[in-house]
Amino acid sequence: MRYHIGDLDQQKLLDLYTGMLKPRMIEEKMLILLRQGKVSKWFSGIGQEAISVGVTQALKEDEYILPMHRNLGVFTSRNIPLNRLFAQWQGKQSGFTNGRDRSFHFGTQEYKIVGMISHLGPQLGVADGIALADMLRRKKRVTAVFTGEGATSEGDFHEALNVASVWNLPVLFCIENNGYGLSTPTNEQYNCENLADRAKGYGMESRIIDGNNILEVYAKVDELCKAIRKRPRPILLEFKTFRMRGHEEASGTKYVPEKLMKEWEKKDPIANYEAFLLENGSLSEENIEQLKGSISDEIDENLKLAFDEPSISFNETKELGDIYQPFDYQETKPKEETKNIRFVDAISEGLEQSMYRHNELILMGQDIADYGGVFKITEGFVPKFGRSRVRNTPICESVIVSAAMGLSINGMKAVVEMQFADFVSTGFNPIVNYLAKSHYRWNEKADVVIRMPCGAGVGAGPFHSQTNEAWFTKTPGLKVVYPAFPADAKGLLNTAINDPNPVLFFEHKGLYRSVYGEVPSDYYTLPFGKANWVRKGEAISVVTYGAGVHWAIEVLEKHPEIDADLLDLRTLQPLDFDAVKTSLKKTGKLIILQEDTLFGGIASDISAMVMEECFEYLDAPVKRIGSLETPVPFAKELEANYLPKKRFEAALLELYTY
CATH class of the missing domain: 3.40.50.970 (Thiamin diphosphate (ThDP)-binding fold, Pyr/PP domains)
Known part of the structure; x- marks a missing residue:
């Protein structure tokens, strides 16, 4: 492997080495803990450290980076405290997801990292949005997003490249081409020689980079970042590398030809770079031992912190309370006009x-x-x-x-x-x-x-x-x-x-x-979760929303003898079930109208909730009315009979006389 130092100083050469060595040593420790049953799963990035470390060190600290599950070097290069990473992998409180997600499925605004979800593709579009915000604010920043060669077959990959190109967004799309999508080799995934060639179809620049050569990764990405900050545009990077372990540890590597594995073992990014630094005098065996000892101590100290932390405890109120970002609704009342x-x-x-x-x-x-x-x-x-x-x-x-x-x-x-x-x-x-x-x-x-x-x-x-x-x-x-x-x-x-x-x-x-x-005429707000009484009555409760409200008004006007409570839900999540209960307790009869097909709709949930909480107030069975269990037809006569308006009228009369 050939290394070109260029204008890099001695400190940067050592920083890149340390940057790769640290995630490698953490991984080696994690593999031991995995066998001991102390962590539940591991996705190895061994052999790919140069990409994570080189890209991250080329970015500024305030530039967002969107990694995947083989990019431990991104997190360590951003200096995330190891005890928090270890706690994350163990589902502990001091991790980043309160035990609610595993591995690298998290983000942190503090370190400008946005983690993946298992569906892979969406993070490419998220990178587009982050970069769009920077561009609109005229901030000269780069967003880097990672994906594997397997995920380049997803539609989100192509959509994200197209949008980034059309809008000239400052995004580095980083493909880690490591040879396999789980067990599927690249020749069964795509039929082009280089994934970087796909950039041509979107009017984008691209580069192919040796993903095992840390100096090439850092130097080229650093050069491109500087160029993008001056002239915003997307660039597609294909890093040629190899995955030395399984997709995750349980899957193994038996599907990989032994000859191929041995070829890539010779290209190990850390071993080769270490030999280069030893040869040119930038590093000594004593330095290496001291560095490994220091990192090992750091790993052990932070593992102890994570292991000593108690297991997370279940709190139903907290779990439900964290579904939504707190929203302090401020009512803005309109003027009279x-x-x-x-x-x-x-x-x-x-x-x-x-x-x-x-x-x-x-x-x-x-x-x-x-x-x-x-x-x-x-x-x-x-x-x-x-x-x-x-x-x-x-x-x-x-x-x-x-x-x-x-x-x-x-x-x-x-x-x-x-x-x-x-x-x-x-x-x-x-x-x-x-x-x-x-x-x-x-x-x-x-x-x-x-x-x-x-x-x-x-x-x-x-x-x-x-x-x-x-x-x-x-x-x-x-x-x-x-x-x-x-x-x-x-x-x-x-x-x-x-x-x-x-x-x-x-x-x-x-x-x-x-x-x-x-x-x-002027600006005003209305609260979520508050239904509206369109009309009030004593005989029957009609609960609906959307166009159903107008159908109900029309039918009730046709039958003035029915003294109905008509409740417009307005919001379905949050749902004003208290209003439904209040109405039902007054009338004793309930009919729920929705335009959607009946099975699995909001009417079914309201009906079930009423049966569970208000059964003793019912004077008749709850009625649910919805559209036919078919797709929406085109012809006027078919559509009219698909919709529930006529069935609503019949059911209303039947319930009224029950």
């Missing part, structure tokens, strides 16, 4: 006023800039706020949701418009696995609102008509809002943007231009 506007105008007005209120609120979505979005919610926003804040995106929901998370991590707010709520399925993973879980896992907020134009009744067919709120009410960590009236839509949207937690904000497109209401 109102105007009669459409639902769609109320959404637009709330969004615009929030943009003025939050200077670092970024809007992202397909066609939302000059075109104003398919429903014209953001029409006229570009002249007011500029293209940097009102951003057209490529058609890549997954990476845009991830980028929104990156903006949040770097201190900004984001609102993402799904062109139609149906399309959220292609961005589902980062919503339910990244945004929803980040605060619980490592105390990181996800200050993101996902706007969801939804609902049937407009002849749009199976892929533009779903009301899919139940996909998200099931997921702890998400908030779900679903207004029925213009004034509620505006006030709740403002609150959603203020809230540092991820909010799915459902807007029924059938209401956009058909429902008018008196809406305060």
Whole structure:
């Protein structure tokens, strides 16, 4: 292996050596502890230390880095206290996830590290968002994100590269090509000679670097970082290396040809670099022994701290309390001036006023800039706020949701418009696995609102008509809002943007231009978790939300003899179940209406909760009404009978006379 010192001084040469030796020695200790059953799992980076250490030392301390599970050298190079790392791997309190996640599945703002999730791909988009925030603030910083060659087959990889290239984001995409995705060799994963060649398709620069040569890694990454800080742009790096141990220790390496293993053993990054330093006089055998002794003592001392720490204890209140970032809701009351506007105008007005209120609120979505979005919610926003804040995106929901998370991590707010709520399925993973879980896992907020134009009744067919709120009410960590009236839509949207937690904000497109209401002209907020009594009665409780509220009003007006309590939930997570109980205790009869198909929906949960907590107040069985258990049909007659309006009327009359 050939080393070129260039202009590196003696101290830097030794720092790079120490930087690699420390994670290697920690790993060797962890493998012993794994065999002793003192740690539960280990993903080895032995043989790949030069990449983690070289990249991290080339970055500045205030630049974010997004590692994976073979990048121990990233964490040690950022000087994270070893006792905290050891506690993390043992599920102890002083780790970074309160025992809620393992390995390197964590982040820490203190050390500007954002750890992976097991789905791999989303962190690439998160890096885009972090870099976007730096670029918008004109901070000359680089974001580095790691992935393996296996994960380059995921769609998120391609989406992230495309967005970074289109937006000229200062991201270093670092591929650790170590030969195997678990047991699958590279020739079964992709059919190009070099992964770096993929950059051409995205109009990006790329480099191929010997990932086992620490001086080459450091020198080239340092050079590229300096260039990117001067002229922001993404660069794809492919580090050629090899994984000397199994995907994780339990999987072994029997699938690796012995000859190949021996070839790479000769390329060990630490042994070769050590020999080079000994040869040129930068290091002596005595130095090595002293250094190893010092590191060994540090490991033992910090292991003792971690082992001596008591096992974490379960506290139900704490567990439930850490699902969401605390949000101190501040009510902003409107002035008396109102105007009669459409639902769609109320959404637009709330969004615009929030943009003025939050200077670092970024809007992202397909066609939302000059075109104003398919429903014209953001029409006229570009002249007011500029293209940097009102951003057209490529058609890549997954990476845009991830980028929104990156903006949040770097201190900004984001609102993402799904062109139609149906399309959220292609961005589902980062919503339910990244945004929803980040605060619980490592105390990181996800200050993101996902706007969801939804609902049937407009002849749009199976892929533009779903009301899919139940996909998200099931997921702890998400908030779900679903207004029925213009004034509620505006006030709740403002609150959603203020809230540092991820909010799915459902807007029924059938209401956009058909429902008018008196809406305060200035900025105001409304609280989450507070249902609205649309009308009050004594005979029967009707609980619904969204378009269901208007269907219920129409049916009740047709039957004035039914003295009904009509409750509009407005938010589904948090849910105002107290209001449901209050109404039921008064009337004794309950019917729950939802537009979504019936099975597994919000009506089922409310019904079950009522049966558990309010059974003695019931004078009749709880009725649940929803759409047919089919996709949403296109033809007018089919769609009309798919929707539950007619069935609601029949069930209401039946329950009334029970």
